[in-house]
Every structure is written in structure tokens, then in C-alpha cells.
Amino acid sequence: MSQMPKPQVLRSTAEEALCGIHLQPLHFFCDDEEITVCRKCVQSPEHMQHEVYGLQEAAEYYREEEQRFKEIVQAEYKMRFLLLTEQMELPSLRQPACTFEKDLKEAHENQLRKLSTELKLKSQKKLQVREYSGSYR
DSSP states (O other): OOOOOOOOEEEOTTOOEEETTTOOBOOEEETTTTEEEOHHHHHSTTTTTSOEEEHHHHHHHHHHHHHHHHHHHHHHHHHHHHHHHHHHHHHHHHHHHHHHHHHHHHHHHHHHHHHHHHHHHHHHHHHHHHHHHHHTO
16 A cells, blocks of 8 residues: 655645645644645545544644643642642641650759759758767667
């Protein structure tokens, strides 16, 4: 089977696109080959079994498809941006927690030292009182 040359788009003086094979206006879109075709191309065996739509219908479909794709890309971008922002904020959120734990530990150790010092002082005073009271007996 010999291959037909692909239709080329020609422009007339009125700037209407014409089929390079049949010199007729391109009013259809072959979805299978993703090209514009004229009325004669649509009826040719090459495109007979293909999905063919009017140019306006195909243009509207692809505009909507582009809009859906754009919305998906924007949603994906927004999600990745939020995720990245959260990842960047995470260390700064951990930092106060670490500082809090460190401060709490230091406060606990200081309290223990203070209690230990007070206990030693009281023990020394009791010993002194015992020694003092023992010397008077």
C-alpha cells in the first residue's frame, strides 16, 4: 500500500487554511492523527475509520482539556509548595521543643541542687544541735 502524502496547510489570500492535497478549507480535525483535514480528506480511506470532529468542537475540547491540565498542575504546585514550606518550618518547630526540654532539665537539676544544699545545711544544723546539746549533758 503506497502512502499518501500528508496534507499540507496552504494559506489563501483570505488567510483561510486550505488542504494541501485538495485545496479545500480545513474544517475538520482528525483526532487519531491530530491534524486538520478538509471534507474530501474525511471521506478518504485514510481517515474513514478515524475519529473526526468539527474544528470548533475539537478546539473547545482541547481548550477544556488544557484548562483541566492547568488546574491539575496548579493543584500539584500548591501541594508541593505547602509540603516544602512545612518541611522548612519543621526544624524551627523542633527547636523550641528541644530548648524547652533543655530548659526543663536545667530547672530540674537546679531544683535538685538547691534541695540537696538545703538538706545538707539542715543536716549540718541538726548535727550541730546534737553536738551542742550533747556537750551540755
